[in-house]
Amino acid sequence: MTWTLARRAERMNPSIIREILKVTEKPGILSMAGGLPSPDSFPVEAMRAASEKVLREAPREALQYAASEGYAPLREWVAAHLAQQGQQVQPGQVLITTGSQQGLDLLAKVLIDQGSRVLVETPTYLGALQAFSPYEPEIAAVPSDDEGPLPDALSDYARSARFFYVLPNFQNPTGRCMSEARRAALVKEAQRLGLPLIEDNPYGDLWFDTPPPAPLASRDADNVLYLGSFSKVLAPGLRLGYLVAPPGLYPKLLQAKQAADLHTPVFNQRIVHEVIRDGFLDRHVPSIRARYAAQRDAMRAALERHMPAGCRWNTPSGGMFFWMRLPPGLDAMALLPKAVDAGVAFVPGAAFYASEPQTDTLRLSFVTLTPEQIERAVKALADVLRREPGA
Amino acid sequence: MTWTLARRAERMNPSIIREILKVTEKPGILSMAGGLPSPDSFPVEAMRAASEKVLREAPREALQYAASEGYAPLREWVAAHLAQQGQQVQPGQVLITTGSQQGLDLLAKVLIDQGSRVLVETPTYLGALQAFSPYEPEIAAVPSDDEGPLPDALSDYARSARFFYVLPNFQNPTGRCMSEARRAALVKEAQRLGLPLIEDNPYGDLWFDTPPPAPLASRDADNVLYLGSFSKVLAPGLRLGYLVAPPGLYPKLLQAKQAADLHTPVFNQRIVHEVIRDGFLDRHVPSIRARYAAQRDAMRAALERHMPAGCRWNTPSGGMFFWMRLPPGLDAMALLPKAVDAGVAFVPGAAFYASEPQTDTLRLSFVTLTPEQIERAVKALADVLRREPGA
The missing domain is CATH 3.90.1150.10 (Aspartate Aminotransferase, domain 1)
Structure with a gap:
């Protein structure tokens, strides 16, 4: 060859x-x-009605090239939705991604140099390891217990680390949920160490008894890049997720997005927005x-x-x-x-x-x-x- | 920050x-x-009928996670379609991408190291430069005339180059179409130099008088990675493209695809397949x-x-x-x-x-x-x- x-x-x-x-x-x-x-x-019926409506009312827009940032009303919906869980987010911080897996790829592309130290939980989501690895980081696993990663252990690992990737709610694979106390301690220690956090939250809405504690991003917005997904609450075959970035980081993620696939299918974005706009979720x-x-x-x-x-x-x-x-x-x-x-x-x-x-x-x-x-x-x-x- | x-x-x-x-x-x-x-x-009406049919007949499959390679019937359609223009392609060589822009990102991820030499035409498609640049290649522009890049110039640039990216049909931005003689000479010279070719063909179907000469990939399948798109013949808002890779290269591109967005929205793939399966194009x-x-x-x-x-x-x-x-x-x-x-x-x-x-x-x-x-x-x-x- x-x-x-x-x-x-x-x-x-x-x-x-x-x-x-x-x-x-x-x-x-x-x-x-x-x-x-x-x-x-x-929600097949809702999807069918929304597809029909989008193709009837806005076919030229739904089938044309569109903004790399994502469909504006959907970005506004995301910002409002996150406000309900205590996050202060401007729509301008929301980048619609082709599934949250793409969010992992984009942030890795923008933040990881060859040999960069990157921290993950023990154990962690395999898809994140797959997204990070091609950018050749040195990945270190932070020890954890049933409440999540151990804040006291962080300083042993944080030196010159680019970020710590955590999945606080019903983690894949362990199912564990970080306690309120653990979240508070983790955010505080990360702040002290100057360690940025990546918060991945595909499962947060799937609580059974009481909602999980507030996200890390609600405690220190500038130090947390947040990833969300419609895959678990609507349907994964649409490949629709989003990230919320600190304003200083957003432009580079947007440029990486443009280079990666120009934009997420706007047809899908409009359908999902049509489904969820009136409180469907x-x-x-x-x-x-x-x-x-x-x-x-x-x-x-x-x-x-x-x-x-x-x-x-x-x-x-x-x-x-x-x-x-x-x-x-x-x-x-x-x-x-x-x-x-x-x-x-x-x-x-x-x-x-x-x-x-x-x-x-x-x-x-x-x-x-x-x-x-x-x-x-x-x-x-x-x-x-x-x-x-x-x- | x-x-x-x-x-x-x-x-x-x-x-x-x-x-x-x-x-x-x-x-x-x-x-x-x-x-x-x-x-x-x-084709709004065809899209509407296809969306309705897909959600009626296969909603669980259209909305679920799916294979990273793409929807099998669509991959088969692509292989058969390319056979019509003289390419011998197995469906197993076809990777469905989230627009052909993603194909550019994936091949760059798999083929470009920092400092790798990469050849492009003079001038060339800007989106390709944007996809390649983050992987830090040294990009060299091969001189061209109205028929396309000059084969005789290639040996001055080809040394240790990872590939030569060309857009033979109605190029963006120049509109030029490589002549039959130029294609034959280019493929022959690339073969002699051991220089792989990336052939990007978003516009090939949009000929006005006579079809363009056969693609480069039909002349030396092992040495050409081919990119195609549904954006110009159906609608770009669906973000649907594909690449055809030599078998030795396919597995790495597939792994890059998995890490990038798991798979292209299967909802979109099934709709497009439904639209085009009976000769609609x-x-x-x-x-x-x-x-x-x-x-x-x-x-x-x-x-x-x-x-x-x-x-x-x-x-x-x-x-x-x-x-x-x-x-x-x-x-x-x-x-x-x-x-x-x-x-x-x-x-x-x-x-x-x-x-x-x-x-x-x-x-x-x-x-x-x-x-x-x-x-x-x-x-x-x-x-x-x-x-x-x-x-």
């Missing part, structure tokens, strides 16, 4: 999760592996919460009923995932093929660690199976586990 | 064209500046050709009628642009504010040069004004020119 690859291309590897999902997509497998929202939650999201809460309850009950001694798990108060730790000596990756043989699948946790993977962890999604399927899937997994020596 | 920018961010600048377009978007301005397709050409594109040909004819006639001696221009046989050279001593950038004052706008050509901008050039788009408006716009510009000393 005459083609010479960039050095960064050697840092790119097939997504482990993607490869795992291929294996687990065999017909008949009860999969707790995928992070896909339940398609039963997609206030009616729709509670139905997603109720659905996922029932599935969460089913998985908790099944885990308690079936899992052998020595297994430990959290119980998430929102989001899409349980995080489980196997009995000592067991390896989730080695377990996966046996689970698939038994008709059930999960994602081994090792994929989510930037360094020192903990091989006894695994992620269980509860949003794509019915409560009855969850019961069967968890029982099947427990049966596999019980056959393991040492379990 | 506590944020530290990546070095590459310093290479990012506001698009000159974007800034110019802001000036020229004043009400009442007859703009020949924009590169926007005519909205009269958008064979009926639709001729109507765009006829429209643009009439506008091209109007602009040619107006230029001949009104422009003062010393002005020179090509007559494009397709695409969207005339490229004009001013009488000696005149500067298109200095002329622009005077033109805007006179109610008419264009893009100064200097923006399209990677180096040594030729300030006496300008680009005139003929696709957004009616023939009658074109007559008025060209006359107004000619009047401005005639008032210039030296014109």
Whole structure:
């Protein structure tokens, strides 16, 4: 081949999760592996009406090139929506992205030099690692407990770090939610250290009992770049997300956006704005919460009923995932093929660690199976586990 | 600000064209500046029927996460479509992108290291320069004449170059179309030099008299990465393009795509596939050709009628642009504010040069004004020119 690859291309590897999902997509497998929202939650009727209206009322605008910043009424909606959770945001700070994955790519492009230190949680969202890696950072994982990353540990890692990437609400993969006290301490310590924060919040609206504490961005807007998404509350196939940037950072992110894809499809932006403009999400999201809460309850009950001694798990108060730790000596990756043989699948946790993977962890999604399927899937997994020596 | 920018961010600048377009978007301005397709050409009815059908027949799939490679039937359509112009393409080589601008970003990410030599035409598409620059290449401009880049000049520039980016059909900005002989010579010389080619073809279907010669990719598939777009034949607001990669290069581009935005909105992919699957473009594109040909004819006639001696221009046989050279001593950038004052706008050509901008050039788009408006716009510009000393 005459083609010479960039050095960064050697840092790119097939997504482990993607490869795992291929294996687990065999017909008949009860999969707790995928992070896909339940398609039963997609507002198909509202989408149909909105598409029809947009193409009737503004076809020339919806199908033409458009502003790189995004559709102005949607940016205004985002700013108003975030104000409800305590963030002071001007529409001019909102950049509409082609899914929040693009937000991760854009900020990495603008903030990471080769060798730049970048901090992530232990464990962290795999898609963020994939977005950051091509820009060749040195990624360091900040220790955490069940409440999130440890603020006291931050100063050991923060020196000359470009940012700390955190997912405070119902984190992917652990499902954990940072406590109020932890948020306050983290923001304060980051301020003291001059450490910028990236706050990724795809799951914040999916709380089951009470809303999560206010976002980090509401506590120190200048030091936090915030990412949001419509994928979990409307539909991921539209690829619609946004970022909110401190004003000093916005122009460079906008220029990166222009170079990346000119703008996010304005057809999609107008449809979504049409769907949500009159408070649709206030009616729709509670139905997603109720659905996922029932599935969460089913998985908790099944885990308690079936899992052998020595297994430990959290119980998430929102989001899409349980995080489980196997009995000592067991390896989730080695377990996966046996689970698939038994008709059930999960994602081994090792994929989510930037360094020192903990091989006894695994992620269980509860949003794509019915409560009855969850019961069967968890029982099947427990049966596999019980056959393991040492379990 | 506590944020530290990546070095590459310093290479990012506001698009000159974007800034110019802001000036020229004043009400009442007859703009020949924009590169926007005519909205009269958008197939609104077909889009409406397809949206309705997709949301009726496959809402769960159209709104869910999807494959990073793209929607399989659309990839198959692209492969079959390209076969008609002589390219041997497997669907597995097709990657659906969020507009062909994203294709430029992805290939730059995978192929450009800091300091890598990258070759472009003189002049070249500004969006490509914007996509490449953040990866910090050393960009070199290959000399050209009215038939395209000069193959004999290539060996002076090709040493250790990562690729040569060319736009053979009705180039943006010059409107020129590479001759058959030039294509053959270019591909042969690139082969001899081991120089990979990037072939960008957004305008190839917009020919007025006869189709352009076969694409470079049909002559040496392994050495050419090909980019296509639905923006000019359907609608740009959907952001739908594709690239066709040599098999050895495809996996890295796919991984870059995953990291960039997971996948292109599958809703849009399914709608477009629904629109085009039954030969719609064979009926639709001729109507765009006829429209643009009439506008091209109007602009040619107006230029001949009104422009003062010393002005020179090509007559494009397709695409969207005339490229004009001013009488000696005149500067298109200095002329622009005077033109805007006179109610008419264009893009100064200097923006399209990677180096040594030729300030006496300008680009005139003929696709957004009616023939009658074109007559008025060209006359107004000619009047401005005639008032210039030296014109």
